[in-house]
Amino acid sequence: MAENTRVAIVTGGSRGIGRQTALRLAADGYAIVVVYVGKQAEAETVVKEITTAGGRAIAVQADVAEEADVTAVFDAAEASFGGVDVVVNAAGIMVLAPIAEYDLDTLDRVHRVNIRGAFVVSQQAARRVRNGGSIINFSTSVIGLGLPGYAAYVASKGAVEAMTMVIAREMRGRDITVNAVAPGPTATSFFFDGKDQATIDHMAKQPPLERLGTPEDAAEVVAFLAGPGRWINGQVVRANGGIV
Template sequence: MNTPATRVAVVTGGSRGIGRQVAERLAADGFAVVVNYVGNQAEAEAVVTAVTGAGGRAMAVRADVADEAAVATLFDAAEETFGGVDVVVHAAGVMRLSPVAELDLDDLDRMHRTNIRGTFVVDQQAARRVRGGGAIINFSSSVLGLALPGYAAYAATKGAVEAVTLVLARELRGRDVTVNAVAPGPTATALFLDGKDEETIARMAAQPPLERLGTPDDIAEVVAFLAGPGRWVNGQVIRANGGIV
């Protein structure tokens, strides 16, 4: 049963990796959570089961983040089921790595559609619907500062995410809604580990002064802060990377 005190979070890309950890962490903090997915229904439902099994409230909603009608329906579902939207965590994204000279432009277009258009579409709905005292949290990446070979197209999309984040924070003046981005460094998720040999993983783990890879929980802690007590942090990019840059 909903009460006026119910806080509601929409988490895109919430079916696995960092998005899943964020969804479960926000649920533990008392949020009703809408787990957005595009292709992994079983994994999204597993997140819902984990949340409800721990006494929380959650639902899974399919939506392509770049489809404005689908995203509007996602927000409608959050409002109809839980009464409103207080926090939006936009964690959905795709990554294709290639040197500039060899990049398949279809991969560039796909990253542009999901990472840039998707951020615009989700943030547009969030800007219209997030209640006062709420937060919009986008995801960038620390590769932007590292300038790693092979990451040009992906980093370019994340540069766009940061630009949208900083401008939107200023556009929402007077609304009591914060807008920030989290930029993880190397984090031990399936997306990061896929295709990397042990030597590469060990080298990247040794880069930060803390000498380890990040974990999804490390990133979820930052998101939980921005979604909750971090009300004086606004229009910022938080580089959660163990001190690499």
């Protein structure tokens, strides 16, 4: 592998926005570490697609909220490819219900993955990303919409946004950018789960562009932040077609 090859870790890389981000960064020449928690076959499919196209990729299983697992991901990236330049925190879960009815064990599970997971991955990234790299978290544009049923999810992503701002400042002197991408409604199984067609159609009409976002839309924003968008730092990019 060429010494100047850049390396990206993508959590939640087996499907949805994470999958498309892994493929997009691979197309830009990155070696990719696809991190998955349970979808091994899907993660291996992403790896195969990258390697068939001439790229380099590996899949690593990890619970993003477990320090030992995440440390092992970074170890694998360094052992396989020589280092880490970009970390994309795309892993997350969403369980919707009105706050009056919300199960608190489910709340703990959502926050464990979305807040603790983002924190643990960012902690390793802050320690180990090479100078000149990028850390890119994922939030949600639902924070600005305030839709009923989303309280637990937006609370977790609000924490990610706040964390992102702090980490950007903590990276002073290392030429490492830290940003968050906040997609609007995006055509993935993550979004479709639990929604009827009328709800999906209504949300698709909300942006002035009158469609749902695609995983490719979000991946393009990540690729820009990881590559040429070096002067964007400590920001939340609301990639939502103009909803808010």
